[in-house]
Amino acid sequence: MFESVMWLIVVAGGPLLLVALLAYVVVTRRRRGPAERRESDRATDRLYRQDKN
Template sequence: MPENFLWFLIVAGGPVLLGALIAYGMMKTRRLRRDEREARDRATRKLYGDE
C-alpha cells in the first residue's frame, strides 16, 4: 500500500510541480518598458547595421 501511494505522488505530483514551476517562471518574467525596447532595438540595428 505505501509503495503505491509513493508512485502516485511521483506520477501525479511531478507534472503538477513542474507546471507550477513553469507558471511561476512565466509570471516572474516582466515585459520590457517602451524605452528599454527602443534601446534594445537601437543596439540591435547598430550591431547588425541597418538593412
C-alpha cells in the same frame, strides 16, 4: 504499501510540480517597455552596422 505511496507521489506530485513551475514562469516574466525596446533596437542596428564594416 511502498508502491502505493510511490504511485501517489508520481500521480499527484508530477502535476503539482508542473503547476508550480508554470506559476513561477508567469510571475517572473517581465515585459519590456517602449524605451527599452527602442534602446534594444538601436543596439541591434549598431551591431549590424559594425558587422558590415
